[in-house]
Amino acid sequence: MKFNKDDSFMPKKQKQGIIFFIGIGLGVAIAIIVIIFSYFSNTGTAEFNESDILYSVNKDNSEGNNNKKYEERDYPSKTKRTYNPFPFNPNSITKTQLIEFGLSEKQASNIVNYVKAGGKFKETQDLKKLYCMTEDLYKAMSPYVRIPNQNNKEARKDNDNTSTSTNNIPKPFPTKPQIILDLNQSDSLDLQALRGIGPSFGKRIYVYGKKLGGYVEIVQLKEVYGMTDTLYNSIIQHLKIENTNPKKININSATIKELSSHPYIDFYLAKAIIKLRIELNNYKSLDQIRPIHILDQKSYEKLIPYLEL
Template identity: 30%
Template sequence: MWKDFFYYSKSERRVILFLLVLAVFFLGFYVGAGRWSSQESAPEAKKSPAVDSFIADVKARKHRNYPRRELRNDAAAEQIPVVLSPFDPNTADSVTLRRLGLSAFATRNVLKYRSKGGQFRTPESFARIYGLSEAQYEELYPYIRIPKQQPKYDTALHRASVEKDSIISRVSYKYPEGTVIDLNAADTAELKRIPGIGSGLARMIVAYRNRLGGFYSVSQLQEVPHVGEELNKWFKIESDSLRRLSVNRDNLDRLRAHPYMNFYKAKAIVEYRRKRGKIKSLSRLSLFEEFSEEDLRRLSPYLSFE
């Protein structure tokens, strides 16, 4: 009975035999291909260190070809060491300014200001540079050296005024000896009638009087350049019309513009007002380390505490 299930005709046996041969062929091909691929992968595995070395070499060459951006970033990150030393802000170059601690932005502003004809005449004027912090300015202040410059009246303008005065003096009237005029009321025309005072000197006296807010003593004339004590005998103080500073209302710029004040004195007043309120008397200012006894003596006629 079981033979009935396994009985095949001659043609069926041929087909079965063909299929078996075909199966054996594909099986042999599959096994052979697997062995061949394993043999091929082994050399590749052996070559992987060389490939890695090649890739590393390519990366190194790429790094050598494009180093500038990295160097630029490193240079930007590198901090320039600060070395404090005396300097003139009107002549210091960019390297000197950078070594003093100024940022690149502030250094460019200094050079740009000077290139346009700007000049720092006082240390306080250097504090107005945009990009310079208040802390940096206070640190640099002891090292600022600005040579004293001869005023313009000492040059061609002064010589021209002297020549003009010599011509005018031949025809103009000069006050006789013993004449005394009010120093706070005299204009340039009246001042020029004093022997020894010409146009340039008269303008300087009036300009300084305006900055002060008026003279309270004839001896203050010696604070004007080229005015000797021999001229004091021609003047007196009659009009009590001093223009006073409002200690509790004037701003920083208004306070420090006075010849007897400076940036630090004015700042001390403004900071005290901001933190503690009004300053009621001169005795309070005497507690500030920025004011000496001589400062207070000279300033007292010009201060109002209202």
């Protein structure tokens, strides 16, 4: 069998393709050699540039990942924050009360979450451990911190300092001035002077007194939500009521809404009082409400001081 001269083992186009790819391969190899040569001849510069690039990348990544954190973080403002200070125990104060004091929501959350997680403030300086605590904030808060155990330790320390070296018998703790508050004239801040009464409880006692129209007996404090016998017994010796003439409700003109706004009168009793008033064509005496079947004797006696014709 004979072959023509133009005949070959591979087609012409396939040969051209192989030559083309060989050319590309040679070009890449030359480029790699040039890069390697350049690297080893300029090692110092290459390392410097790599360091700069790595720093820049890390910096950009850090800024990108933490951008939100920076926006949320509480940095000291150029405008000085104003505070509404009041005495408080950092181990029991609420987030709402801290915001009322003048803290930001993030700062208040930081303190409250520390306590919820099991942290405890044993002394005023423990506040400095918190992430949110700036120098200005500490100066604003520290004079109003009231931690019972810390106060006892300070009292013992003062007592020890006054004892003489010739007398090892400890002197008794100095007694605090006797505090007597008029229950109807004291606001929530005044009430915080009593041991065991914090901002929340002081406000609760004050608000309940306003709803009543004024306290007529100190024993009514037992009706305040959260009042325990122990706390009640510890504060009654520091309280008095000089004015026992509370704000009264006229049962001949009051509406259901006005009557039921009093802590001793619910909606059903208010409705019964008005129904009987209509039947009697107005009350002639306060004891005419006594027959109302949902009003027991004890409730009647508590309610009478707050009613009038």
